Structures are given as structure tokens and as C-alpha cells.
Amino acid sequence: xxxxxxxxxxxxxxxxxxxxxxxxxxxxxxxxxxxxxxxxxxxxxxxxxxxxxxxxxxxxxxxxxxxxxxxxxxxxxxxxxxxxxxxxxxxxxxxxxxxxxxxxxxxxxxxxxxxxxxxxxxxxxxxxxxxxxxxxxxxxxxxxxxxxxxxxxxxxxxxxxxxxxxxxxxxxxxxxxxxxxxxxxxxxxxxxxxxxxxxxxxxxxxxxxxxxxxxxxxxxxxxxxxxxxxxxxxxxxxxxxxx
Numbered sequence: 001x002x003x004x005x006x007x008x009x010x011x012x013x014x015x016x017x018x019x020x021x022x023x024x025x026x027x028x029x030x031x032x033x034x035x036x037x038x039x040x041x042x043x044x045x046x047x048x049x050x051x052x053x054x055x056x057x058x059x060x061x062x063x064x065x066x067x068x069x070x071x072x073x074x075x076x077x078x079x080x081x082x083x084x085x086x087x088x089x090x091x092x093x094x095x096x097x098x099x100x101x102x103x104x105x106x107x108x109x110x111x112x113x114x115x116x117x118x119x120x121x122x123x124x125x126x127x128x129x130x131x132x133x134x135x136x137x138x139x140x141x142x143x144x145x146x147x148x149x150x151x152x153x154x155x156x157x158x159x160x161x162x163x164x165x166x167x168x169x170x171x172x173x174x175x176x177x178x179x180x181x182x183x184x185x186x187x188x189x190x191x192x193x194x195x196x197x198x199x200x201x202x203x204x205x206x207x208x209x210x211x212x213x214x215x216x217x218x219x220x221x222x223x224x225x226x227x228x229x230x231x232x233x234x235x236x237x238x239x240x241x242x243x
Contacts, residue, residue, distance in 0.1 A: 001071045001072060002071055002072075002073070002074030002186075004069075004076075006074050006186075007069060007074050007075060007076040008027065008074060008075060008076070008182075008185055008186060008189060009027070009075075009076060009077050010068065010075055010076070010077030010078075010136055010139050010140060010143075011077060011136065012026070012027050012185045013075075013132075013135050013136050013139050013178070013181045013182060013185060014132045014133065014135065014136040015027070016181055016184060016185050016188070017130060017131060017132035017135055017181060018130075018132050018202060018206075019198070019202060019206065020184075020188065020195040020198075021194060021195045021196065021197050021198065021212060022206060022208055022212070023185065023188060023195075024188060024193070024194030024195050025194055025208050025211065025212060026208070027185075027188075027189060028188075028189060028192065028193075028194050029194060031208060031211050053065060059085075059086050060083050060084065060085055060086075061083070061084040061108065061111070061115065062081060062082075062083050062084075063081070063082045063083075063084070064080065064081050064082075065078055065079075065080070066078065066079045066081075066082045068140055068143035068144065068147065069143055069146075069147065070139075070142055070143040070146045070147075071146070072142075072146055073139070073142060073143075073179065073182045074182065074186055075139055075142075075143060075182060077139075077140070077143075079119050079120075079121070079140050079144075080120060080121050080122045081119070081120040081121075081122075082117050082118065082119050082120070082140075082144065083117070083118040083119075083120060084106070084108060084115035084116065084117055084118070085115060085116045085118055086113055086114075086115055086116075087105035087113065087114040087115060087116050104149075104150055104151050105150050105151075106148035106149070106150035114150075115150075116150065116151070116152070116153075117141075117144045117148060117150060117152050118152070118154065118155055118156070119137060119140040119141055119144065119152070119155040119156075120155060120156045120157075120158055120165070121133070121136065121137045121140065121155070121156075121157050121158070122158050122160070123157055123158065123159050123160065124159070124160045124161065125159060125160065125161045126159055126161045126162055127157065127159055127162070127166050131174070131177060133157050134157070134168050134174060135174070135177060135178045135181055137155050137156075137157055137168055138155075138168070138170050138174050138175060138177075138178040139178050139182065140155070141155055141170050142175070142178060142179075152170060153169065153170055154167060154168060154169050154170060155167075155168050155170070156168060197212060197213075197214045199214040199215070
């Protein structure tokens, strides 16, 4: 079990899978830069949070901006949306891990019956080929299971570009990967060292490219060659701008 002082943000798991160096720059060195992509994502999250915090649609109860934590995994954060779907009457008690089996749901204050939590995370763009968004969503589910002693078998990612939901099943491989990444993030922060750069296609869209400088720090060329190349570019730009 982790103390609250050692909790890490849920977003750190997504940052780590996107790029361990990005995770270190943000969560060790407190570096952050906005670009068009992060600004679009921020607007999408704000729109999700600006609506009524609690809403009822048919038989579904919707809670926005719900604070989450897991002492077992040392995580904390905020869910954009958690839907609560009705299950009916109580079923067997939670197991030893704190997660409830099969149809077990959570009670809601002042509302009869049990309810199944269904987290929904808002993301800009389109569904990704990697697991970074799914791991962040699964981490929310693990927090909800621990907090509510209720099974959370699935959730959804809503993408701003497609305006559609992607349903996500929290199966054993995804849960195991989420716990592995949570452990890796804690280890990174405990070690206190930002990982070396590993340049790749993702660098093009990273808002921290200017402070990370992957072209200058990837180790593939010497400082002398980098300086010479920078001077050549500067001279070429000066010639182009000359009258």
C-alpha cells in the first residue's frame, strides 16, 4: 500500500507509455509546454467538466470530474465521466483483492439497488495503435474497483476527431499491463533520473520537443557535428532572407 504523499497522477501512465523521457520531464522536472494538440485536448476535457456534475439519463446516472485513487497502486487523478448503470439487488461480497466478482455493483447514496461503474475518458484525435489511452482508462477502473468494491469490466474512450466512443474491455492482459506500467512509473520517480531520449515518429507531435531536443541529445552524433549542422542551417536561412 502507498501513502498519499507517494501517489502519482493517472496521466503519468499514459505519458510513460507514450515516452518514458516525456514522463520524466513532466513528473520529475516539472516541465510542460502547450502546443495545438495539447490545447485541443484541454478544451475537450473542459467541455466534459463544464456540464452538470451529476446527470440522469434514463436509468443511467452520470458523474463528471470524479476524483479517484488507489492505495494499492499508488495512483490518483480525476475521471472525466463515470456512468453508473443499474444492476438490481446485492450479490456476493468482494473478494480478497477488494474487487467484487461477476455482477457485483456499488451502492449509491440515497438510491436503491446496486450500480455498475463505467468510466469514460475524453481524448482528442483518433484511436491509437498502442495501449497508452487504454492503460490510463484501465487505471481509472482499478481505482473505482478499490474505492467502491465493485467490478468494473469495461469502459470507453471518446475521441474528439471521430466523435465516437471506443469500448474497452478490462481483460486480464490489459489489467496486468496497467499494473506493470504503474510500477514502472513509481520506479522512475523513485530513481529520480529522467530517461535518455529515444527519437521516433512520436517526437513530431510532442509538446516538449523544444525542451527535450531529441535531434540534439539522441547520442547518434557528436556535439561538434551538431553545432556545425546548426550553423549551416542558420547561414542558409540568412542567405535566403538577404535582399
